[in-house]
Each structure stands twice: as structure tokens, then as C-alpha cells.
Amino acid sequence: MRTDKPKTKVSFPHMGTVSIAWAAALRIIGCEPYVEPYTSKKTLSLGTKHSPEAICLPYKLILGNFIEAIDGGTDYVAMITSPGCCRLGEYGKCIENALTDLGYKTKYIEMQLYDGIKGMYNFLRAVSGKNNPFLFMRAIVVAITKAFMLDALENKLFYCRAREVNYGDSEKHYKKALKYIDENDTLHGLKKAKKQIEEEMNKVELDNNRDILNVDITGEIYVVNDEFSNQNIERELGRMGVQVRRSLTLTGFLKDAIIPKIFRKEETHLQRANRLAKPYLSRDIGGDSLECVSDVVYADNRGIDGIIHLSPFTCMPEIMSQNIFPTMREDKDIPILALILDEQTGRAGYITRIEAFVDLMRRRKRKFQMQNKKEDTVGAV
Ligand code: SF4
Structure with a gap:
């Protein structure tokens, strides 16, 4: 009697809609993606319970995702890691130790993103137990296309x-x-x-005649892309007639870390960051700080109505960014709202700050419109 071997279940932590991309890659190589429930208050409480108190918010949420995935029956939990000057370089080992201390036997595996395609390839080989370059390349291409x-x-x-x-x-x-x-x-x-x-x-x-505002959202990549930790700020802004643009995206990251240079036509986010952040921050200090500082300059150069900076509580690189913003305000005329996100999920104060910021941008825009009108009238006389 022939019995089909059950497929290996693999789970990644959530970050926005990224599960749609990695789930496809896993299906193509013959594994079963285990997509745990989206990050919720339960995830946060599981992660917080088993984390050092002062560690940054993404760590707690990722640990919570893993616990929910393991309780749901996954065989592997996969962590995306990268080297760096901030705590991200240590996250993997800490999470692995935390899961071992909790008595979980589930296999923990890492995917080294800054190893580029090679890191993804090695990861796919390890979880599938196969060594099929064509299959893996197909999986990588489909996942990137989906992203x-x-x-x-x-x-x-x-x-x-x-x-x-x-x-x-x-x-x-x-x-x-x-x-x-x-x-x-x-x-x-x-x-x-x-x-x-x-x-x-x-x-x-x-309604294409609506007078909308344009706002860039920058900050630490996880909280920018994770609607639970940022309390779906994009939806709130949209409701107020604000069109947002995420400065930190998964594809922006892929262009810098995964996609080979010959396939990139335009300047990448990191290249732009190195160019624009220079007067304020001369080197990478970890996380997304260099990008965030440059994003303020980029938004100002494009005449955007405002920029919102999202930072997890205790995130070292973003504390640095927020300390650079006052200097930037001296020569950049763009409203900046810096929001720190932590385990408190109360909405009232958060929404009030966003509403006040939108109000400020709207009045500023109206003032410019009035000035331009006056100048036009004077010019016509
Ligand atoms: S960038 Fe900030 S939130 Fe992310 S791992 Fe580093 S310190 Fe933590």
C-alpha cells in the first residue's frame, strides 16, 4: 500500500502581505506553507510574555507569530536575518533560544537575506531536502514577481x-x-x-476632484509594513483624504539585497539614501536609519505635503533618526510627524495626533494655494 509522505510545513513571521509571496515559493518546491493567523493582540501577548522587556516591538511580534505557528503544527519556523549594527543581527539566536527554553521541538531555520539569491537558494534546499536549481529558480522568480x-x-x-x-x-x-x-x-x-x-x-x-494630501511614510521597515503594529495608519490617513506612499517596501529591500545589479535599472533606495542622507548622517548606523533620513530629503525635494516616521519603542537606529530630524527642519520645509509604536494598542491618542497632523498639512497647503493665487493676480495686473 502506497502512503504519500506528508509535506513539510514551513512558517515565516508576518509582515504585511509578504506571506503571499513566500507561500508560493514553498508550494512550488513541494513544501506546505503554514500561514499562522495574522498578528493580533494574542500574538503580542504571547511574544511579550516570553521576551526581554526592553527588546524592540518587532522581536516580540515575530516570537508571538512563531509560537502561534508551532502551536498550529508547523514543522519549521523560518526567520529572515541580516547582519547589521542593531539588534537584528542577534534576533535569530535569541528567538531560537527562547523557543528551546519554552520546550518547543520545532525546527528553527534562518534565511540570510544579504547572501542574496544564494541565501534563498540554500534556504529552499534545506527545507525541501531537494537540490533542483531549476525548481528553486522558478520558486524565487515567482515569489519576487508576486512581491x-x-x-x-x-x-x-x-x-x-x-x-x-x-x-x-x-x-x-x-x-x-x-x-x-x-x-x-x-x-x-x-x-x-x-x-x-x-x-x-x-x-x-x-471622486477625482477631491483635494487630497500626499504623505510619505518612512521608519523601521517592519512597523511601516505591518498594519497591526502601526494600527493601520494608512487606512486612517486614507479616510482623511490622504494618499500615502510607503518609503520602505519589501520590493525596495529586494532590489538592494536580492536582485542582481544587472536587472536593476533605476537607483535603489539604499543608493539614494547614501546620496541624500550625507549632509546629516554620513554612514549606516543600522536598521533603516540612513534610509529614513534620506526619505525626508526625498519627500521635501518632491514637494510632498508631509512625512510620517514610524519607529518601534527602543529601536536604536530610529531614535537616532528622530534626533536628526530637528536639524533637518532648519533647512527642509516639510512637516514631519514622528510616532513611536509600542505594546500599547489604545487608539484615541494615536488618531488624535494623526488628525492634528493632517489638519496642519491642510492649512499649510491652503496657505500656499492662497499665496500662489495672490502672486498670479499681481502678475496679471
Ligand atoms: S531596526 Fe530597530 S526594531 Fe529593527 S531590529 Fe534593529 S533595533 Fe530592533
């Missing part, structure tokens, strides 16, 4: 949210569009999905 589609879809969502006639419409169609990406694991299928996504998002009724 780009997810980012493009999110940008469309941000555009529609700020202009939607019926509140919640954009999100409803966005969720349907996400399924088209999730359900297709071939490049041909994804090409078709692109068309379906466009049709789906075109169903959102928009």
Missing part, C-alpha cells in the same frame, strides 16, 4: 482610498484582488492576474 505585484496593488489601494466615494470600497476590492495574486503560482497565471486586478480595482467609484 512586486503586491506592492503595485498596495499603491493602487492608497490612491483609491484617498478618493473613494463610499468608505471601505477600495479595501473590499483590494482584498478580492489579493486573491488573484495568491491563487496563481505561475508567471503565465500572474500575467492574467494583473489584468483581473486592474479590472477589480477599476470598480472602485472615485
Whole structure:
């Protein structure tokens, strides 16, 4: 009697919609992606309970994701690691020790992102027990293609949210569009999905005459992309008629760390960061600090209405960024709102600060519009 060997279940921590990309790669190589429930208050409380008190928020949430995945029956928990001057370089070992101390037998595995394609390849080989370069390359290409589609879809969502006639419409169609990406694991299928996504998002009724504000969101990459820790700030801003643009994205990171140079046409985020941050920060001090400082300059150069900086409580590199912003304000005329995110999930104070910031940007914009009108009138006389 032939019995099929059960597939190896592999789980990654959440960060926005990234699970859609890694789940595809795992399916292609013959593993079973185990997608634990999205980060919630329960995740936070599990992670906090077993973490050092002063460690940064992403660590606690990632540990909580792992505990939920292990309790759900995954065989592997996979951690994305990278070297660096901040605590991220130590996260992997700490999380592995915490899981061992808790008595979990589940295998812990790391994917070294700064090893580029080679790091992803080694990871796929370890979890699948295969050594099939063609299969692995297909898995990597499909996962990266999905990551780009997810980012493009999110940008469309941000555009529609700020202009939607019926509140919640954009999100409803966005969720349907996400399924088209999730359900297709071939490049041909994804090409078709692109068309379906466009049709789906075109169903959102928009008010294109609305006077919207443009805001860039920068900060530590995890909290920028994780709607639980940032309390879905993008939705709140969209509701207030603000179109957001995430400065830190998964694909931005992939371009710097994974995608070979010959496939990159434009300047990457890190290259731009090295160029623009120079007068204020001359070297990488870990995390996303260099990028954040440069993002303020980039937003100001483009005449954006404001920039919001998100930082996990006790994040060392972002504390540095926030201390550089006052100097930047001397020669950059852009409103900056710095928000520190911690385990407190109360919304009232958070929303009030965002509303006040939006109000400030709106009044500032109106002032500029009035000034321009006056200058036009004087010029015409
Ligand atoms: S960048 Fe900040 S939040 Fe992320 S690991 Fe480093 S210290 Fe922690």
C-alpha cells in the first residue's frame, strides 16, 4: 500500500502581505506553507510574555507569530536575518533560544537575506531536502514577481482610498484582488492576474476632484509594513483624504539585497539614501536609519505635503533618526510627524495626533494655494 509522505510545513513571521509571496515559493518546491493567523493582540501577548522587556516591538511580534505557528503544527519556523549594527543581527539566536527554553521541538531555520539569491537558494534546499536549481529558480522568480505585484496593488489601494466615494470600497476590492495574486503560482497565471486586478480595482467609484494630501511614510521597515503594529495608519490617513506612499517596501529591500545589479535599472533606495542622507548622517548606523533620513530629503525635494516616521519603542537606529530630524527642519520645509509604536494598542491618542497632523498639512497647503493665487493676480495686473 502506497502512503504519500506528508509535506513539510514551513512558517515565516508576518509582515504585511509578504506571506503571499513566500507561500508560493514553498508550494512550488513541494513544501506546505503554514500561514499562522495574522498578528493580533494574542500574538503580542504571547511574544511579550516570553521576551526581554526592553527588546524592540518587532522581536516580540515575530516570537508571538512563531509560537502561534508551532502551536498550529508547523514543522519549521523560518526567520529572515541580516547582519547589521542593531539588534537584528542577534534576533535569530535569541528567538531560537527562547523557543528551546519554552520546550518547543520545532525546527528553527534562518534565511540570510544579504547572501542574496544564494541565501534563498540554500534556504529552499534545506527545507525541501531537494537540490533542483531549476525548481528553486522558478520558486524565487515567482515569489519576487508576486512581491512586486503586491506592492503595485498596495499603491493602487492608497490612491483609491484617498478618493473613494463610499468608505471601505477600495479595501473590499483590494482584498478580492489579493486573491488573484495568491491563487496563481505561475508567471503565465500572474500575467492574467494583473489584468483581473486592474479590472477589480477599476470598480472602485472615485471622486477625482477631491483635494487630497500626499504623505510619505518612512521608519523601521517592519512597523511601516505591518498594519497591526502601526494600527493601520494608512487606512486612517486614507479616510482623511490622504494618499500615502510607503518609503520602505519589501520590493525596495529586494532590489538592494536580492536582485542582481544587472536587472536593476533605476537607483535603489539604499543608493539614494547614501546620496541624500550625507549632509546629516554620513554612514549606516543600522536598521533603516540612513534610509529614513534620506526619505525626508526625498519627500521635501518632491514637494510632498508631509512625512510620517514610524519607529518601534527602543529601536536604536530610529531614535537616532528622530534626533536628526530637528536639524533637518532648519533647512527642509516639510512637516514631519514622528510616532513611536509600542505594546500599547489604545487608539484615541494615536488618531488624535494623526488628525492634528493632517489638519496642519491642510492649512499649510491652503496657505500656499492662497499665496500662489495672490502672486498670479499681481502678475496679471
Ligand atoms: S531596526 Fe530597530 S526594531 Fe529593527 S531590529 Fe534593529 S533595533 Fe530592533
